[in-house]
Amino acid sequence: MAENTTAVPDRERAFKLETTPITFGPGASEEAGWEMKRLGAERVMVISDPGVARAGITGKVREILEAEGIECEVFDRVHVEPTLESLQEATDFAMEGGFDGFVGAGGGSSLDTAKVVSLVATHPAPVMEYVHPPVGSGRKPPSPLKPLLAIPTTAGTGSEATGIAVLDLPDLRTKAAISHPFLRPAHGIVDPLLTRSMPYDVTAACGLDVVCHAVESFTARSFDSRPAPETPEDRPPFQGSNPVSDIWAARALEYGGQYLRRAVGDGDDMEARGNMMLAASIAGIGFGSAGTAIPHACAYPIASLKHAFRSPGYPDEPFVPHGFAVIVTAPAAFRFTYPANPKKHRQAAEFLAGGPISDPDEGALPDILTRLMKDVGAPSGLRELGYDESDVDDLVSGALKQQRQLGIAPREAGPDELANIFRESLENW
Helix, strand or coil: CCCCCCCCCCECCCCCCCCCCEEECCCHHHHHHHHHHHCCCCEEEEECCHHHHHCCHHHHHHHHHHCCCCEEEEECCCCCCCEHHHHHHHHHHHHHHCCCEEEEEECHHHHHHHHHHHHHHHCCCCHHHHCCCCCCCCCCCCCCCCCEEEEECCCCCCHHHCCEEEEEEHHHCEEEEEECHHHCCCEEEECHHHHCCCCHHHHHHHHHHHHHHHHHHHHCCEHHHCECCCCHHHCCCCCCECHHHHHHHHHHHHHHHHHHHHHHHCCCCHHHHHHHHHHHHHHHHHHHHHCCCHHHHHHHHHHHHCCCCCCCCCCCCCCCCHHHHHHCCHHHHHHHHHHHCHHHHHHHHHHHHCCCCCCCCCCHHHHHHHHHHHHCCCCCCHHHHCCCHHHHHHHHHHHHCCHHHHCCCCCCCCHHHHHHHHHHCCCCC
16 A cells, blocks of 8 residues: 555646556567557558568568558668658658558667557647647647557566656757557567677666666655645656556566576576566666656666767767666665655665665665676776766756756755766766
């Protein structure tokens, strides 16, 4: 039960949980054609990226769809960290194609692009009109979208289970999001075999994103601490932690602590890969309801302000992978939020550690996260990503634009608090 069971007139009294139907298991992608046929699609756009296409996954998905008599066109030019320009290219392709369904096959960038494509193809409007305030106008789609089937090929974002799409806005020196329940895919197919070719650093970054999603949603402010919405439609997608989201977050943390090191260390360890893929989906269900907080707010400008970092498993262009951008500030962020709810921070640490911790204090969770980061080869901090003290003000400015996340944090973080978090995160060891 929620900790506060006494209704306060001006406070929220209910939480809403919506989930994507998921088909999980090795070889589950073979059911893609059957699912799209069940959803009523006859002509679909398959949205993917060059790396997934080179791995043969995009072509295989197309073959599976066409075997069920579904006409397909492939768009495999998704940009890692989608921008307005790359989204416009994809939505133009969709508008010209006359599609009645969409399939996203790839990592979070492909799935997020597919969500935006489905949104704009169903309810045409400039992408920025749908972007969450204060960056965009926050326009809401008036009715459900054309069916989208999400087939993730990484174990990280959980995008197959959420109604969130993220885009990079280099001109504004930050990232932003579109968030609405209608963006949630009609179905997700989670096939661990599709992650077999993931390089170790991609596995590490994606898995650290899973862990951070889970901690942020588990330690978020309680849903009943928010002001009550005027109407049910005004209830935000990120509602705060609740009894159901906590269950999903806890299990994702257990899986992350138990299997991420193994998945990074041995790409053929399919038990570890499968459980990390399951962890990504269930963490997505959790944070899709509860929300993410300070590390994700900080990650947006970290990924956008500078493109100096290179990670060998990613395309030949410098950028900060999302999981690394998120995790570098996590130790400092959770040290800061600890006083707001020591019990849940200690519980998160024990879930991740796989058992009780003797005398856990405010350093327990940051220490466990730091050890995990070291073990999987993550960057040691912002300095390794190309930042120094002179960048703190710009990073704070970008993070402050992410009120959707900051409003979910259990402790208020203003400019000074964020600056301290960024400074502490320059080097985590």
